[in-house]
Amino acid sequence: MTIKAPRGTEDVLPGEIEKWQRIEQTARELFLLYNYREIRTPLFEDTRLFERSIGESTDIVEKEMYTFLDKKGRSLTLRPEGTAPVVRAYLEHKLYAKGGVNKFFYIGSFFRYERPQAGRNRQFYQIGVEAIGSDSPALDAEVINLSLHFLSSLGLKTLHIALNSIGCSACQPLYREKLKQFLNEHIDKLCDDCRRRTESNPLRVLDCKKEGCVSILKNAPSTLDFLCPACKEHFESVKHYLKMLGLNYQIAPNLVRGLDYYTRTTFEVVHSGLGAQNAVAAGGRFDGLVEEFGGESTPAVGFAAGVERIALAMDGEGVKVSDGKQTFTFIALLGKEYLEGGLLLLNELRRSGISAEMDYEGRSLKSQFRVADKLGVKFTIILGQEGATLRDMVKGEQEEVKREEVVSILKREK
RNA sequence: GUGGACGUAGCUCAGUUGGUUAGAGCACCAGGUUGUGGCCCUGGGGGUCGGGGGUUCAAAUCCCCUCGUUCACCCCA
Structure with a gap:
């Protein structure tokens, strides 16, 4: 046996696959209950789709995409995430014509060239939902609620919600400037990566975990203090609905998503006991993405959960799934x-x-x-x-x- | 991309200061039962000691490179 599965990929064998089937089955049943319908998009897309949505200066686009030229010289990329393809399909098939809120869910594999680690593969599986067509904070709450409903249905218990708002196109640039200003005042104390990001992507500096940076960032201006009245009200409503639904959350002013298309609400569902890769689900609003791709300005919100991480968390919690043997x-x-x-x-x-x-x-x-x-x-x-x-x-x-x-x-x- | 740990049968692991044909348990196969499983007993198959190179009379054991796994950084779901 000389040929092995490529680095960062894995075979899911009988005995383990039953857990995956349970995860997928639970998703299908539950998401349907919330009126989300399944959509399948191609495994590869025009490279520009991801460059434009995720952002040119993000790590994903800069160094993690599987990009190749086909026989006609077209630049294609194995999808590194699920939101941009769904939005592309939404526009391509003019699904907005139906009016109202369009709700989709997807189950499939995604690809990023990363160093493999527990809960992190180069081909990984995600289950996600996208609700396109409403800016109601009730929908933010629904999506967060659904992500928790989904994970707890699978037997996961030690789940925590981290919540933040990063503002909209009106207020975020202002905050970005203030933050840049602050970072530049302390530029000599920041790590190399953060110095570079101060110019290219200042919000991401907030995510740095290096001790030196963390202590400086404690005094950094908070995105929450710069929200415009509309964003502030939206965020307050999201929090209100979450409380109403009995969901506990922790405000995480430093929670910045790694993809540029996020606006307003961002959140993460963290499972303690997963090690470094502890986010089992994450998502947020992307009110500008549909317009970015040439559609009418259309607000949207969604999340994605990692199947491998859910499976790991289930193992950790001792959730057993029968192995499906049934020969009579x-x-x-x-x-x-x-x-x-x-x-x-x-x-x-x-x-x-x-x-x-x-x-x-x-x-x-x-x-x-x-x-x-x-x-x-x-x-x-x-x-x-x-x-x-x-x-x-x-x-x-x-x-x-x-x-x-x-x-x-x-x-x-x- | 960076750093640490690890890599011996299908699995879990032994393998003394480098020293003959590399072991155990489980699993697998066969027999003990002239047609009948689980327990037990007996026997058997299976390893280029991750790969390559080097040191040595001699390497699973020491050195270098490489691939892979893993943990953390990083990144992110």
Whole structure:
């Protein structure tokens, strides 16, 4: 075995996949309950889609995208996130024509060239929702509520919401200037990355965790103090609705999303016990994105959750998902010469909706029973010259039955 | 991209100061039972000791490089 799965990718094997299925099934049922409908977009898109939405100076676009030229020289990129493609599809198919709020959810894999780590792969899976067409703070609250409903439905308990507002196109530039001013006053005490970001992307400096920077940032102007009246009111309403819904949150003035398209509300759902990659879900508003792509000014809000991290968190909380084994019967042959009879019975059983397995290798009866036992079947049918013997593997009892009655007997037992 | 730890059978791991044909448990296969599983007993298969190079009479063991895993930084869901 010389070829392995590429670095940062993983095979999800039987035994583990059942947990993923549970996660996806829960998402489908729950999101439908909130009237979100599934959408599937391509795995790769025109590179410009991500450059324009995520932002040229973000780490994602600068160094983490899988970008390549196709045979006609088009620049394509494996999608690094889900929001821009949904907005693109929303515009391309003129889904706004339906009016009202359009609600979508998606489940799929995304790609970023990063150093792999617990809860961080190069191909990773996200489940997300986007609600496009309303600036109501009630919708922000709904999305946050849904993310928590989803995660707690999967058995996760130690969840915390971090909440912030980063303002809109009216107030954020003002704050950005004030922050830049502040950072420049302390520029000599900031780390190299932060010095660079002070010019290119000052908001991201707030996210720095280096001790020196953190102590300086304690006194940095807060985005919350610079919100325009409309944003302030919006944020107050979001908080009010969250309280009303019984959701506890912590204000995190330094919570800045890594994607440029976010406006107003940003939030993160953190699960304690995940190590460094502790955000299981995150999202926020993107009121300017639809317009950025050439549509009418259309407000929107959404979130995405990481499937691998949810699975890790479920493991941590001891959530068990059955491994889905369900073989009901096993056919044991008294000799190779009964293979055809076995195949016919096997077919009959399966066509009758009874899961069944059989040994094709001509192994000894003892071996066949060992296989049956390992499969955990409830019944083993021993097939020989005439008729059949039906053995109850749990009781350890068996009886002779007529060959043509085997299927109907087992149907009753099922 | 940076730093630390690790890399021996399918899995979990032993492997003394470098010293002969690299071990155990579990798993797997077969037999003990002239057709019947789980327990037990016996036997068997399976490892280029991550890969490459070097030091040495001799390397799983020491050195270098490389790949991978992992934790943290970073980034982010």
